[in-house]
Amino acid sequence: MTFEEFVGARLGAILRYATVVAWDRHLAEDITQDVLARAQLRWARIGRLDAPELYVKRMVLNEFLSWRRRRSTVSMPVDRLESFAPVSPDPAAAHDERDAMVRLIGTLPPKQRAVIALRFYEDLSVYEIATLMGARPTTVRTHLARALESLRTALPSTVKEPR
Amino acid sequence: MSQELEDLIRTAQLRVADAADPGGVREGIATRAARLRVRRTIGTVAAAAAAVIAVALAVPLSSSTHRSAPIQPPSASPTTAAGGSPLRYRIMSLPTGFVEKGRIVADPKADNPQIEVVRTWTADPVGANAVGMPKEVRLFVLRKPDATYYDRGTPVDVNGTTGYYDHLAAGPSSTVSWPVGDQLLQVVAEGGLDPTQEAMLRMARSVRPDPATTRAPLWVSWLPSGYTLSSVAVSGDWPAEWQCSVFATTDPQDGPDSRYSLNIRLATGTPAPEGGPLVMVGGRPGRILDNEANTRFLVVNVDDLLLTVWTSWPAGGTPMPDEDLIHVATATVRLGDPTTTAWIGSP
Numbered sequence: 001m002t003f004e005e006f007v008g009a010r011l012g013a014i015l016r017y018a019t020v021v022a023w024d025r026h027l028a029e030d031i032t033q034d035v036l037a038r039a040q041l042r043w044a045r046i047g048r049l050d051a052p053e054l055y056v057k058r059m060v061l062n063e064f065l066s067w068r069r070r071r072s073t074v075s076m077p078v079d080r081l082e083s084f085a086p087v088s089p090d091p092a093a094a095h096d097e098r099d100a101m102v103r104l105i106g107t108l109p110p111k112q113r114a115v116i117a118l119r120f121y122e123d124l125s126v127y128e129i130a131t132l133m134g135a136r137p138t139t140v141r142t143h144l145a146r147a148l149e150s151l152r153t154a155l156p157s158t159v160k161e162p163r
Numbered sequence: 164m165s166q167e168l169e170d171l172i173r174t175a176q177l178r179v180a181d182a183a184d185p186g187g188v189r190e191g192i193a194t195r196a197a198r199l200r201v202r203r204t205i206g207t208v209a210a211a212a213a214a215v216i217a218v219a220l221a222v223p224l225s226s227s228t229h230r231s232a233p234i235q236p237p238s239a240s241p242t243t244a245a246g247g248s249p250l251r252y253r254i255m256s257l258p259t260g261f262v263e264k265g266r267i268v269a270d271p272k273a274d275n276p277q278i279e280v281v282r283t284w285t286a287d288p289v290g291a292n293a294v295g296m297p298k299e300v301r302l303f304v305l306r307k308p309d310a311t312y313y314d315r316g317t318p319v320d321v322n323g324t325t326g327y328y329d330h331l332a333a334g335p336s337s338t339v340s341w342p343v344g345d346q347l348l349q350v351v352a353e354g355g356l357d358p359t360q361e362a363m364l365r366m367a368r369s370v371r372p373d374p375a376t377t378r379a380p381l382w383v384s385w386l387p388s389g390y391t392l393s394s395v396a397v398s399g400d401w402p403a404e405w406q407c408s409v410f411a412t413t414d415p416q417d418g419p420d421s422r423y424s425l426n427i428r429l430a431t432g433t434p435a436p437e438g439g440p441l442v443m444v445g446g447r448p449g450r451i452l453d454n455e456a457n458t459r460f461l462v463v464n465v466d467d468l469l470l471t472v473w474t475s476w477p478a479g480g481t482p483m484p485d486e487d488l489i490h491v492a493t494a495t496v497r498l499g500d501p502t503t504t505a506w507i508g509s510p
Contacts, residue, residue, distance in 0.1 A: 007189065015188055016180035025182050032188050037195035062478065101175040120169060121176040134478020152168055 001052070003043040007036060010053050018060045021117045023106045027064075035059045058132055061118075065110060065133075104154050112147035115140055247376030251280055251304045252348060256369035258356070260286040261300060262508050266377055269394035278394075279346070280304040284510075288400050298355040300366065305347045317360075321367050328360055339367035380503040381407045383427055385494035387487045389413045390425055399507045406430035409495075425474045425483070427495055433471040435460035442485070445493045451485055461488040470495060 001009075014036070019028035039046055039056055046052050105113060111133075118129045126144070130137040248268040265283030285299035316329030319339065326341025337358055340349040350367045352358045358366075379395045386392070390411040399405030409427040428434070439452030439460070449463035459482050460473040472492050474483040 007192065011185045011189060012183070015183040015185045019183040020176045020180050023179060025179075025184075028183060029188050029191075033191040033195050036188075036192045040192065040196045101171045102179060105172065105175055105179075116172060117176065120172050121180070134480070148165075148168060151172070155168075155171075 001047060003040050003047065006043075006047070006052060010056075011036070014053070014056060014060065017057055017117075017122070018064070020121045021061060021064050021114050023113055031060055031063045035063050057122075061114060061132060065114060100155055101151070104151050107154075108147050108150060112143045112150070115143040116147050119144060247378040248280075250282065250373045250375050250377055251346070252302060252343075252370050253282065253373040253375075254284065254300065254302050254350065254366050254370055256365055257284050257300060257510065258286070258358075258362075262286070262510050263506055264289045264299075264400065264508065265396070265398035266506070267394055267396045268377060268379075270392060277306040278303065279306050283398070289398055290400070299353050300356070301351045301353075302370065303347075303349040303351065305349065306345065319360075319364060319367075321364070326367065328363060330360070330363075337363050339363050341367065377506070378500075378503045379407055379409070380405060380498050380500065381409060381427070381429055382496045382498055383409050383491070383494060384496065385490060386411055386425065387483060387491070390423070397504065397507075399504065402501060402504045402507050405504045405507055423474065423476050423480065423483070425491065426472070427491060428471045428473075429465065429468050429495070429497060430471075431468060433460075433462050433469045435462045435471055435473065442489065444489050449489075449492070451488065453482065457482070459483060459485075459488065461485075461492055463492050465497065 011032075015028060015032050018032045018035075019025055022028040022031060035056060039052075039059065046055055049055050105116065108116070114133070115129060118124045118132065119126075124132070126137050126140050129135075130140045133140065250266075261284040263282060263284050265281070267278070267281040269278045269280070280303070282302045283299055284301075287298055316327040316338070319326050319328045321339065321341040324341050324343070326339055328337070328339050330337045337352045337356075337360075338349055340347060342348075348367075348370060350363065350370065352363060352366070377397075379397055381395075383392075390413055393410045393412050395410070396408045397405060407429050411425040411427075413423040435450075436452065436454055439450035439462070442449050442451050442461070444461070444463045447463050447465065449461055451459070451461045453459045457478065457480070458473055458475045460471060463470045463472075470492055472488050472495070474488065476482050
C-alpha cells in the first residue's frame with residue numbers, strides 16, 4: 001500500500017482517533033498532519049509493517065503526550081471545547097449529561113484522557129494500552145481509575161442518580 | 164452507575180470524533196512533509212564537528228574511571244579532523260544584506276536524509292533561534308541522497324548539470340537540487356522570501372567549492388556508553404553571541420522510535436521547564452528535573468549562559484541516571500577560541 005493509498009483509506013479514522021485522544025479538533029488536526037508528514041518520510045519502512053495504522057496511531061499518541069505538546073494540552077481553555085458543539089444542536093439536550101461529559105473529559109490530565117480514549121473509543125484492554133503507552137498495566141489502571149473517579153465526582157448530580 | 168458512566172464516555176467520544184473533518188488535513192500533509200525534510204536537518208543534526216574537536220584538542224579527560232568511553236569521531240578521519248570539518252560549498256550570490264548565521268555539521272551516517280553540512284544565511288536577527296527564520300537561505304550538502312526526495316519539480320540546468328527546481332505553492336520553501344559527484348546540493352529559500360525561479364537559479368548557479376573548515380565552540384569529551392555524536396549546530400548574530408547544540412543518539416534497536424537521544428546546548432535560554440531541585444555541577448549551581456514525556460533536563464548556569472543537557476528515552480525505556488547527565492555537563496567545555504565563531508555575521 002502506498003502512502004497516498006493509506007491516507008486515502010485511513011485518514012478519516014486516524015483523525016477521529018486523534019480528535020478523541022487530544023479532545024481538541026484543532027490540536028488533533030495539527031497532530032495528524034505532523035504525524036502523517038513524518039510517516040510519509042518513513043513510509044518505506046512503515047508501509048512494510050503488518051499494521052501500519054497501529055504504528056501511526058502510536059505516533060499520534062506519542063505526539064500528543066510529547067513534551068512539545070504539553071503547553072497546549074495541560075490546560076485546555078473551555079472555549080476550545082465549543083468547537084465540538086453539534087452541527088444541529090438539540091436545545092433540549094443543551095445541558096444534559098452528554099454536554100457535561102464532553103466538557104469534563106476535556107478537563108482531565110492528558111494521560112488520563114488518552115487512557116480513556118484507548119479504553120473506550122479504541123476498546124483496548126489495559127494490557128494493550130500499557131503496551132501502546134510503554135507503561136506498566138498498574139499505571140494504566142491508575143490513570144483509568146482516577147479518570148473515572150474524576151468524571152464520576154464532577155458529573156452533575158442529576159446524572160449520578162439512577163434512572 | 165459504572166456502565167452508565169462508561170456509556171456516557173463513549174457517547175461523548177463518538178460525538179467528539181464526529182467533529183473531525185479530514186478535508187483540510189489532507190492538503191497540509193505534503194506541505195508539512197516538505198517542511199520536515201528541512202527541519203529534521205536541524206533536529207537531528209549535529210556533529211562530525213564535535214568529533215573533530217575531540218581529535219583536534221588534547222584536553223585531558225577526567226572520566227577515566229567512568230564506565231563509558233570518551234566520544235569517538237564518527238566519520239571524519241583524524242587528518243581531516245585536525246583541521247576542522249569541511250564546509251564543502253558556499254553560495255556566492257546571496258540576497259542583499261544576507262550574512263551567515265548558522266552552520267550544522269552532521270555525521271551523514273546518523274540520519275536520513277544523509278546530511279553532511281547545512282549553512283544558513285539571513286538578514287534577520289536569529290536571536291535564540293538556531294534556524295527557521297521566515298526569510299533565510301540555506302545550502303544543504305547531502306550524501307547518498309534518496310532521489311525520491313529531490314528529483315521532483317521542474318528540470319533545470321545548474322552549470323551544465325540537470326537539477327530540479329521545486330516551488331511549493333502552499334508550502335514554506337523553494338528549492339533547487341542538483342547532484343555533484345556522490346553528493347547532492349540543495350539551495351532552499353524559505354517562503355518569506357518568495358524568490359522567483361530566476362532568483363533561485365541565480366543562487367544555485369553561484370554555488371562554489373569552499374575549502375574552509377569549521378570547528379564548534381564546544382567540546383564534549385564524554386558521552387554515556389552507547390551514544391554516538393550525530394550533529395553539531397552553531398548559530399548566532401555576532402561572533403560573540405552564539406549558541407551551540409550537540410546532538411547524540413543511540414542506535415535504534417527496534418525502529419526509529421526506540422532511540423534514546425541526548426542534547427547538549429549552551430545558549431542564553433533553555434528549553435527546560437521551570438523548577439527542579441538544586442544540584443551542584445562542577446561547583447556551579449544547576450537544577451535537574453523530568454517532564455511527563457520521558458525527558459530529563461539538567462540546567463547549569465555557566466557565566467552568562469545556560470548549559471542544558473537533556474535526554475529523551477523511548478516508551479518503556481529507562482531514563483539516563485542523574486550522574487551521567489552531570490558527567491556530560493562537566494565534560495562539556497567552552498573553548499573560548501574566537502576563531503570558532505568568527506564567521507557569524509559575515510557574508
